[in-house]
Amino acid sequence: MKCTVCRGEALLDLRRHNAAFCAEHLTRFCRDQVRRAIEDFRMVAPGERVLVAVSGGKDSLALWHLLRSLDIDCDGFHVGLGIGEYSDASTRVTRSFAEERGLRLLECDLRSRYGTDVPSAAAVSRRAPCSACGLSKRHLFDAAALEGGYDAVATGHNLDDEAAVLFGNVLHWHTEYLGRQSPVLPARDGFPRKIKPLVRLSEREMAAYCIVNGIDYQVDECPMAAGNRHLRYKEQLAELELASPGAKAAFYFGFLREAADRFREAPGESGDGGPVPCERCGAPCSGGICAFCRLLERAGAPMAEVDDAPVAVPVTFRREPSGGAP
Ligand code: Q46
Ligand code: ZN
Ligand code: ZN
Numbered sequence: 368m369k370c371t372v373c374r375g376e377a378l379l380d381l382r383r384h385n386a387a388f389c390a391e392h393l394t395r396f397c398r399d400q401v402r403r404a405i406e407d408f409r410m411v412a413p414g415e416r417v418l419v420a421v422s423g424g425k426d427s428l429a430l431w432h433l434l435r436s437l438d439i440d441c442d443g444f445h446v447g448l449g450i451g452e453y454s455d456a457s458t459r460v461t462r463s464f465a466e467e468r469g470l471r472l473l474e475c476d477l478r479s480r481y482g483t484d485v486p487s488a489a490a491v492s493r494r495a496p497c498s499a500c501g502l503s504k505r506h507l508f509d510a511a512a513l514e515g516g517y518d519a520v521a522t523g524h525n526l527d528d529e530a531a532v533l534f535g536n537v538l539h540w541h542t543e544y545l546g547r548q549s550p551v552l553p554a555r556d557g558f559p560r561k562i563k564p565l566v567r568l569s570e571r572e573m574a575a576y577c578i579v580n581g582i583d584y585q586v587d588e589c590p591m592a593a594g595n596r597h598l599r600y601k602e603q604l605a606e607l608e609l610a611s612p613g614a615k616a617a618f619y620f621g622f623l624r625e626a627a628d629r630f631r632e633a634p635g636e637s638g639d640g641g642p643v644p645c646e647r648c649g650a651p652c653s654g655g656i657c658a659f660c661r662l663l664e665r666a667g668a669p670m671a672e673v674d675d676a677p678v679a680v681p682v683t684f685r686r687e688p689s690g691g692a693p
């Protein structure tokens with residue numbers, strides 16, 4: 368198999384693009400795809416600062432690496448979820464990535480900051496672990512971005528993730544979610560802008576990108592993900608993609624082009640009068656106490672002791688961040 372660009376030995380074929388790439392041209396391809404997503408969806412303007420949500424998995428580490436290689440001013444933010452050895456290993460790999468490259472990493476450890484973790488909060492509140500986890504991460508990403516004055520929060524959702532979410536939302540006609548399914552959600556009502564610069568790249572491409580760029584990542588799946596519907600949708604779409612390369616991209620980008628606008632809510636249409644600050648943490652919510660503070664309350668977190676502490680704390684490494692190349 369030859370590289371489509373240089374005719375050298377290729378290490379990855381991309382059937383949906385009818386191409387194959389060597390290490391150098393795969394890296395260049397991934398960078399071009401991210402640059403194109405950022406431009407097409409106006410994700411980041413010159414001079415803006417981005418907070419990258421970094422789990423320690425291949426997608427988020429590759430995203431951080433790619434954004435740095437495009438000279439985007441960005442720092443990482445990692446949340447310690449407290450999911451046993453899986454979380455400990457994810458934190459270790461994230462710290463090593465940042466330390467080796469002299470990058471600025473912020474962290475929030477659920478247990479030390481709030482006295483709880485994802486498994487306990489999910490058990491006490493009788494929520495599915497992924498629901499408690501997703502709620503916590505969304506809240507903390509927003510809070511950390513606002514606290515640090517970042518213009519946008521970038522997450523490592525790739526084409527496979529977005530196509531699977533779209534598939535689930537269409538299957539069940541979750542029209543409200545379809546209205547919000549976009550690679551960029553503008554800042555509004557006190558929430559920072561959310562961007563997904565990897566939407567043009569697949570999981571397989573991200574794994575290959577990490578390997579050829581020497582990025583060590585958490586390879587284990589989260590133990591809480593087992594049986595999750597999202598994974599099933601991914602498997603079904605992967606089968607479809609195998610039989611018909613490009614099907615996933617056609618489905619997802621076709622939706623954005625042809626149908627997404629039809630599901631968007633016009634400003635003020637929700638009729639709820641807009642958000643008000645949470646009585647406890649000040650985050651925008653529909654009234655009273657926000658969902659995250661309610662979750663903490665149910666989990667018995669000692670709120671009064673932590674209310675004023677910052678959400679995201681910079682991790683100190685042996686040497687100072689140099690701001691150099693990735
Ligand atoms: S980390 Fe959290 Fe995922 Fe684990 S508990 Fe579910 S949502 S599967 S991205
Ligand atoms: Zn090549
Ligand atoms: Zn709150």
